[in-house]
Amino acid sequence: MTLAPETTGLKLQLQLEEDWFTVCDLHLLAPGRGVAALLPDGRQVALFRDREDRLYGIGNLDPFTGAAVLSRGLTGTHQGRPFVASPLLKQRFDLETGQCLDDEAVRVETYEVRAR
Amino acid sequence: MTATPGATPTIVLVGHGMVGQRFLEALAERGLTATHRVVVLCEEPRPAYDRVQLTSYFSGRTPEDLSLTDMEFIKEHGIELYVGDPAESVDRASRTVTARSGQAFGYDTLVLATGSFPFVPPVPHKDAEGCFVYRTIEDLLAIEEYAKSRARVGAVVGGGLLGLEAAGALKGLGLDAHIVEFAPRLMPVQVDEGGGAALLRTIEGMGLSVHTGVGTQEIVVGEDGAVTGMKLSDGSELAVDMVVFSAGVRPRDQLARDCGLTVGERGGITVDERCRTVTDPHVFAIGECALASDGRVYGLVAPGYEQAQTAAAAIAADEADPLTFTGADLSTKLKLLGVDVASFGDAHGTAEDCLDVVYSDSRAGLYKKLVIGRDGTLLGGVLVGDAEAYGTLRALTGSVPPVSPESLVLPAGAGSGAQLGPSALPDEAVICSCHNVSKGTIRGAVTEHRCTTVPEVKKCTKAGTGCGSCVKVLGQLVTAELEASGVEVDKGLCGCFAQTREELYEIVHALRVSSYRELLDRHGREGARGGDGCEVCKPAVASVIASLAPTIGASGYVLDGEQAALQDTNDHFLANLQKNGSYSVVPRIPGGEIAPEKLIVIGEIARDFGLYTKITGGQRIDMFGARVEQLPLIWARLVDAGFESGHAYGKSLRTVKSCVGQTWCRYGVQDSVRMAIDLELRYRGLRSPHKLKSAVSGCARECAEAQSKDFGVIATSSGWNLYVGGNGGATPRHADLLAQDLSDAELIRLIDRFLMFYIRTADRLERTSTWLERIPGGLEHVRDVVVDDSLGICAELEELMAAHVAHYRDEWAETVNDPERLARFVSFVNAPDTPDPVVSFVPERDQMKPDLPLLAIGRRPLEDALEGSAQR
Ligand code: SRM
Ligand SMILES: Cc1cc2nc3c(=O)[nH]c(=O)nc-3n(C[C@H](O)[C@H](O)[C@H](O)COP(=O)(O)OP(=O)(O)OC[C@H]3O[C@@H](n4cnc5c(N)ncnc54)[C@H](O)[C@@H]3O)c2cc1C
Ligand code: SF4
Ligand code: FES
Numbered sequence: 001m002t003l004a005p006e007t008t009g010l011k012l013q014l015q016l017e018e019d020w021f022t023v024c025d026l027h028l029l030a031p032g033r034g035v036a037a038l039l040p041d042g043r044q045v046a047l048f049r050d051r052e053d054r055l056y057g058i059g060n061l062d063p064f065t066g067a068a069v070l071s072r073g074l075t076g077t078h079q080g081r082p083f084v085a086s087p088l089l090k091q092r093f094d095l096e097t098g099q100c101l102d103d104e105a106v107r108v109e110t111y112e113v114r115a116r
Numbered sequence: 117m118t119a120t121p122g123a124t125p126t127i128v129l130v131g132h133g134m135v136g137q138r139f140l141e142a143l144a145e146r147g148l149t150a151t152h153r154v155v156v157l158c159e160e161p162r163p164a165y166d167r168v169q170l171t172s173y174f175s176g177r178t179p180e181d182l183s184l185t186d187m188e189f190i191k192e193h194g195i196e197l198y199v200g201d202p203a204e205s206v207d208r209a210s211r212t213v214t215a216r217s218g219q220a221f222g223y224d225t226l227v228l229a230t231g232s233f234p235f236v237p238p239v240p241h242k243d244a245e246g247c248f249v250y251r252t253i254e255d256l257l258a259i260e261e262y263a264k265s266r267a268r269v270g271a272v273v274g275g276g277l278l279g280l281e282a283a284g285a286l287k288g289l290g291l292d293a294h295i296v297e298f299a300p301r302l303m304p305v306q307v308d309e310g311g312g313a314a315l316l317r318t319i320e321g322m323g324l325s326v327h328t329g330v331g332t333q334e335i336v337v338g339e340d341g342a343v344t345g346m347k348l349s350d351g352s353e354l355a356v357d358m359v360v361f362s363a364g365v366r367p368r369d370q371l372a373r374d375c376g377l378t379v380g381e382r383g384g385i386t387v388d389e390r391c392r393t394v395t396d397p398h399v400f401a402i403g404e405c406a407l408a409s410d411g412r413v414y415g416l417v418a419p420g421y422e423q424a425q426t427a428a429a430a431i432a433a434d435e436a437d438p439l440t441f442t443g444a445d446l447s448t449k450l451k452l453l454g455v456d457v458a459s460f461g462d463a464h465g466t467a468e469d470c471l472d473v474v475y476s477d478s479r480a481g482l483y484k485k486l487v488i489g490r491d492g493t494l495l496g497g498v499l500v501g502d503a504e505a506y507g508t509l510r511a512l513t514g515s516v517p518p519v520s521p522e523s524l525v526l527p528a529g530a531g532s533g534a535q536l537g538p539s540a541l542p543d544e545a546v547i548c549s550c551h552n553v554s555k556g557t558i559r560g561a562v563t564e565h566r567c568t569t570v571p572e573v574k575k576c577t578k579a580g581t582g583c584g585s586c587v588k589v590l591g592q593l594v595t596a597e598l599e600a601s602g603v604e605v606d607k608g609l610c611g612c613f614a615q616t617r618e619e620l621y622e623i624v625h626a627l628r629v630s631s632y633r634e635l636l637d638r639h640g641r642e643g644a645r646g647g648d649g650c651e652v653c654k655p656a657v658a659s660v661i662a663s664l665a666p667t668i669g670a671s672g673y674v675l676d677g678e679q680a681a682l683q684d685t686n687d688h689f690l691a692n693l694q695k696n697g698s699y700s701v702v703p704r705i706p707g708g709e710i711a712p713e714k715l716i717v718i719g720e721i722a723r724d725f726g727l728y729t730k731i732t733g734g735q736r737i738d739m740f741g742a743r744v745e746q747l748p749l750i751w752a753r754l755v756d757a758g759f760e761s762g763h764a765y766g767k768s769l770r771t772v773k774s775c776v777g778q779t780w781c782r783y784g785v786q787d788s789v790r791m792a793i794d795l796e797l798r799y800r801g802l803r804s805p806h807k808l809k810s811a812v813s814g815c816a817r818e819c820a821e822a823q824s825k826d827f828g829v830i831a832t833s834s835g836w837n838l839y840v841g842g843n844g845g846a847t848p849r850h851a852d853l854l855a856q857d858l859s860d861a862e863l864i865r866l867i868d869r870f871l872m873f874y875i876r877t878a879d880r881l882e883r884t885s886t887w888l889e890r891i892p893g894g895l896e897h898v899r900d901v902v903v904d905d906s907l908g909i910c911a912e913l914e915e916l917m918a919a920h921v922a923h924y925r926d927e928w929a930e931t932v933n934d935p936e937r938l939a940r941f942v943s944f945v946n947a948p949d950t951p952d953p954v955v956s957f958v959p960e961r962d963q964m965k966p967d968l969p970l971l972a973i974g975r976r977p978l979e980d981a982l983e984g985s986a987q988r
Contacts, residue, residue: 024945032648032681033688035945042953047945050648051633061954064178066971067697068943068954072685074654077647078611085651087685087693089176092651105180 014045014057015112023047026115029055034071034084036060045111046071048095050082056095057111062086063100070108124153127431128213128221130203130371131229132158134167135403135420137184139229140195142428149193155221156195157213159202160252163190168417168583170256171281174288179253206375208396225398225431228372228385229424232365232404232415237273241335246343246358250282251365259360263289264968267357270294271346273332274362275302282360283324294325294354296332296346298363306459307498310476314483314500315457321481327354335359367405367413380407389440390430391423400427410443417582418550419444456503458585461496461513462487470495475525477501484525492516507589508538511545511555538589539596547589550582555593562597568606570594609880610652612636612644617805617880621660625876630670632657632682656880658682659767662803663875666919673930674803675937686765689941690927691747696966698955699747700740701727702764703754704800707774707792707812708735717757725750728963734771734809736762741964743951748941751928760926763801767881769808772796773821777814777831784814786831791860792820795829798864799871801924805878805887808871809844823851826884827867832856836863840870841895843885852888852895855903865914869902872913 010026016039023037029049037045044060048071060068065088073084075095082095092101093108100106127143129136136156143149158164163185173182190197201215206226214220234249236242246267248259263270263286270286272279275297286293295302301312302319319326331349338344345355367384369377377395378386384407386394391406393399403420407413414420422441429439465472465487473486482501486509489495494512499505505524517524518540538547543556561567561576570591574580580587608614613636615623620635629635635657637645658679665672671679674687686692691699703718718737722729725746727739742750763769774792778784792812799808811820812829822828828839828851835857842851855866878887888895900906902913931937943952954971957964 028939028945030681032654032678036943036952038944038947038950044944044952065695066954066973067695068952069685069693069697072688072693074651074682074684075648076612076650076654077644078650080643080647082648088695090651103180 010115012047012055013114013116014039014047015114016040020114020116032075034073034075036068036071044068046073046084047113048075048082048084050075050095054082055113055115056082057113058084058093058095058098059108059110061108062088062091063106063108064089064091125151125224126153126155126222127225127227128203128223129154129156129227129229130213131231131368131403131405132156132160132164132185132197132199133229133231133403134164134184134417135231135424136227136229137164138421139227139402139424139428140193141189142425143431144189144193146428146432146434148428148432149195152224154193154195155223156197157201157203157215157221158197158199160254161200162253163187163197163199165253167251170250170253171285173253173256174260174285182253203371206371208375208377208399211398223398225400227427227431228399228401228405229403230368230371230405233368234361235364235366236361237332237363239332239334241337241343242361244335244337244343245341247335248358248360250278250285250360250362256285259285259358260289262358263291266342267291269354269356270358270360271296271354271356272360272362274364275299275326275328276305276362276364277303279362280319282362283319284322286358286360287322287324291358292323292325294327294356295319296330296348296354297326297328298331300329302326302328303457306463307457307500308464308485310474310485311457311459311483311498311500314476314481318481318501365404365415367407369405372401372405377401380411380413382413383407384413389426389442390438391427391441392430400430402427408441408443412443414444416444418552421551421582456499456501456506458499458503458506458510459497460506460510461494463496463498465495467495473521473525486521486525488521492521494521507547507586508541510549511538511541511547511589515542515545538592547593548577548579548582548586550586551578553577553579558590558593559597562594563601567594568598608641609656610650612640612647612649612653614641615639617656617660618877620657621664621876624657624660624668625664628668630661630665630668631678632661633678652880654682655684655687655767656805658687659803659805663920664916666923667916672923672925674927675931680940689744689747690751690761690765690931691742692765694740694966696955696968696971697952698741698743698966700738700764701742701747701750701754702732702736702738702762703759704762704796705736705771706796706800707772707789709774709789709793714757714759717753717759721750721753726957726964728965735773736771738764741955741957741966743955744941744943745948745951748932748938752932755926755929755932760800761928763927766803767806768801768803769796769799769810771809772799773809773811773825775813775819777812781814783817784831785833786814786836788812788814788820788829788831791829791831791836791863795864795867798921799867801927802871802875802920804871804875806881806883808884824848825851827851827870829863835859838863838866838870840898841885841888843883845883847885849885849889854895854899866902868917869910869913870898872916873898873902873909876913 012023012026013020014023029035031049031051034046034048045057046060048056060070062069069087073087075084083092085092098108098110165182166184201217203213204216205214211223212220234251249255270291271294272283273296275295283293283295302315332346333349334347336345343359345353347353369379369383369385372385373379377393380386385401385405386407387401388394389409391400391402393401402423404415426439426441429437469490470487475484484499486497487495494517541555545555547555557577561573565576567573567576573594580590607616609617636649661670662674691701722739728741730738732738772792772795774789777788778786809825810827811822811825813820813822814831822830823839824842824844828842830837837856838854839851840854843849874884942948944950956967956970958967
């Protein structure tokens with residue numbers, strides 16, 4: 001999670017091992033609405049921006065259905081923590097830890113994201 | 117290894133089923149886990165789960181959802197749990213149990229909770245491929261796999277409680293299902309003849325084929341050894357691809373027999389009143405494997421739980437609280453979707469001099485019988501078709517009801533008047549029979565333990581955590597108790613807003629708030645202000661803003677600016693999300709009328725994009741399997757051909773169905789097609805608390821099913837009758853007549869007012885049917901407001917609708933003509949041309965369907981492991 005200062009021309013980047021992988025222009029990410037990105041190795045990441053311009057990245061695959069849809073869920077705040085609710089069966093995932101809030105045995109992977 | 121004196125005494129539990137788990141909890145409650153070493157041998161590949169709710173697996177509950185075992189609990193209490201390692205032998209002389217893995221455990225106390233196994237009648241080929249039983253999660257996984265891959269017709273042997281559940285599950289899996297029951301009626305143990313007859317009609321009405329009074333003689337197999345049919349005792353033969361045996365259960369007492377414990381003639385480990393085996397004071401038996409001191413083996417979970425507590429008390433040598441188990445009630449409520457069946461207490465009226473009070477309406481599939489003792493005591497009863505009163509009646513059993521028994525069985529509105537709520541129950545009344553929790557205990561949870569919600573009360577008292585049939589009454593009690601103690605019941609929309617949807621509507625309307633953020637920061641709950649809201653209030657507020665858009669000066673396009681971030685994915689992509697991440701496309705076909713040219717366009721588009729097409733239940737055509745990036749291309753062609761969005765994705769007007777009406781039909785008295793088209797075009801795009809459906813029939817024969825709609829119109833020779841509050845779906849409701857013999861203009865004016873009044877006052881996701889039943893005054897009040905203008909708001913309601921009609925624009929036309937709006941329709945922001953590889957299809961019946969095995973790969977690991985083991 002990083003703060004994205006309000007400047008244009010910034011790129012959204014995601015940490016892959018040592019390197020930062022550039023995804024897209026930051027302005028393509030609207031607060032409260034996710035996008036999906038495809039990584040070089042075929043993995044999919046769901047990227048989000050909240051109203052304070054904090055950025056988050058988690059796996060895009062919904063572990064409950066197998067569909068690649070988490071980027072299309074609605075976001076929100078639960079007890080002070082940011083989450084996304086899967087658009088299919090509505091389970092919520094903490095955007096910082098990937099932990100499913102409705103089933104403690106389930107977690108999705110998380111990614112470091114920044115704006116540069 | 118045997119227990120040595122002086123060492124920590126050891127309790128070995130064999131069987132980690134429902135009762136075993138309850139026993140462990142009882143040990144912990146009594147502090148025995150601190151003073152004893154506790155070893156559990158669990159045969160199944162997973163720790164204890166909720167077998168009672170097994171069937172809910174087919175309605176989406178995962179094996180994890182069903183789990184009853186909290187690993188924290190196991191750890192905290194130092195319990196040694198060996199999963200997948202059954203006990204194989206017991207040596208009572210040396211007090212040792214040996215498990216399949218070879219491990220041996222010495223015990224001071226041995227508790228057998230091995231449950232039962234399904235009885236399979238000894239018919240030829242009973243073990244053939246395609247034959248199943250219905251007991252464990254593994255059984256269900258295997259049934260699902262087989263049903264999906266190679267079966268179309270299934271039969272269930274046995275028409276008892278479990279048989280009906282199994283048949284419902286087969287039907288839910290898309291199979292034609294037969295039920296073969298040897299007894300002359302369904303559920304012979306629980307219901308009497310009259311109840312059986314009502315049940316039969318309902319079950320048959322659900323599309324299941326029932327064969328009673330016949331036995332299964334042989335399973336017929338094909339050359340490959342798999343099931344192809346079954347021969348029945350009346351000489352007939354059924355062609356089926358799979359058979360599920362559900363012909364009763366037998367106690368699993370082999371382990372006990374092998375070590376010389378006494379078992380009953382018909383099975384079951386014989387125990388005394390404290391659940392100790394009559395043979396060996398060091399050995400207990402509880403649950404379905406035990407033959408209780410009253411000579412019965414109980415096949416229900418509630419008696420098993422009682423036995424678990426009894427055994428724990430005996431082991432604790434608690435003389436202050438010497439629990440005994442001497443018998444239990446056999447109350448049951450069937451959870452089969454759509455059919456209510458319940459029986460409780462002395463359902464068959466075996467007590468001396470008792471009499472029956474019966475209400476029966478065979479056309480409606482209703483049958484209710486109460487058994488009343490000579491002194492007026494309620495002894496038991498059977499409810500078929502409507503088990504609404506089950507929770508209350510069961511709790512009243514054993515006492516004299518405060519109102520006449522007749523009024524307890526008459527349906528509401530049939531002159532009975534006496535609707536007995538849970539407030540009429542005495543404090544001793546048992547509300548939750550699974551955990552033996554009385555009304556007094558539940559009230560105490562609220563008043564003394566300060567529980568304010570049902571989940572809290574469940575946690576505190578355990579009530580409602582068994583079969584779940586008492587949860588409704590539980591909810592009513594908790595609310596009543598909270599209100600009585602002056603606690604304000606939180607009616608807020610969600611964790612972010614303390615207001616109801618209706619109150620938010622008034623705020624948005626009066627203060628002209630057109631931004632969600634502004635609403636949250638100014639009117640949200642203290643802790644939610646400045647936050648990101650949640651998935652409940654965002655779409656609800658988006659819908660309110662959209663309904664009022666022209667009046668409050670918000671954009672009428674639901675994806676402009678901030679509004680885009682509030683919409684559910686369906687509204688966001690203006691299409692319906694499907695299980696594999698693809699979308700479906702439903703163009704509007706007003707009134708179901710479509711010219712051949714347009715039909716051809718739909719066919720061409722579906723063909724060109726390889727979409728699965730289906731005629732919907734709403735008189736239009738759905739095209740499934742579109743990828744996000746295909747949606748604009750598909751819609752560009754649809755818009756070009758004159759189609760508009762059908763709003764199948766929105767909480768908004770869906771279809772106005774019509775019959776062919778006066779123009780063609782010899783009975784028609786009005787032009788129903790024209791009226792349906794007029795209504796559909798008038799209300800299209802109207803955002804509302806839930807979806808809105810309508811229909812227009814050309815005469816009283818009602819071919820358009822208008823009385824099952826939110827607003828339905830039926831032609832009369834002098835105009836139109838307007839019905840409101842109808843519903844299909846899981847809880848169907850016939851619409852109520854609001855007004856008669858209306859002219860075209862009168863009809864439309866009334867509908868305008870009705871819809872706007874509903875949008876203004878309903879809760880989130882509340883259909884007109886539930887709204888009408890909830891609002892104080894019901895239909896009469898609505899009639900006062902919208903027909904007689906008792907609140908003086910009709911002019912305003914009409915204006916709101918006029919503004920909606922004037923500002924309507926097709927969302928898809930607005931989208932395909934705007935490059936900026938099109939930018940969102942990609943699978944990947946960094947690879948706009950790459951389609952999502954998870955969206956993949958395989959052929960089926962000349963079309964295609966989602967690649968389900970591919971989806972399964974993405975699912976969480978535990979489930980994969982299970983699916984693997986299901987392939988026997
Ligand atoms: C496509 C269709 C089934 C079909 O192949 O025929 C369908 C499909 C869905 N229905 Fe339906 N319903 C369809 C006609 C019906 C009907 C029949 C009718 O409209 O005359 C009913 C009963 C009438 C009623 O609504 O009162 C019906 C009662 C439901 C319900 C239960 C509503 C209730 O109040 O109990 C739901 C669940 C809900 O909305 O919460 C539902 C929900 C759904 C959803 C939205 C479930 C979902 O969230 O995925 C399905 C969307 C599929 C899609 O992506 O397109 N569908 N659904 C039908 C579309 C009709 C259309 O052209 O728009
Ligand atoms: C589909 C279905 C629906 C039901 N619906 C209801 C309902 O609505 N209401 C109701 O009251 N009851 C219902 N029941 C019955 C209820 O599930 C049982 O009464 C309850 O599960 C009994 O609990 P138990 O612990 O005695 O047996 P089980 O839950 O069967 O547990 C016994 C466990 O012991 C294990 N075991 C056996 N032998 C060994 C061994 N040698 N070593 C180690 N482990 C062993 C078994 O594998 C099993 O896991 C239903 C049952 C089913 C199958
Ligand atoms: S189309 Fe309707 S009935 Fe069929 S599965 Fe979907 S919601 Fe259920
Ligand atoms: S009666 Fe079964 S959970 Fe309460």
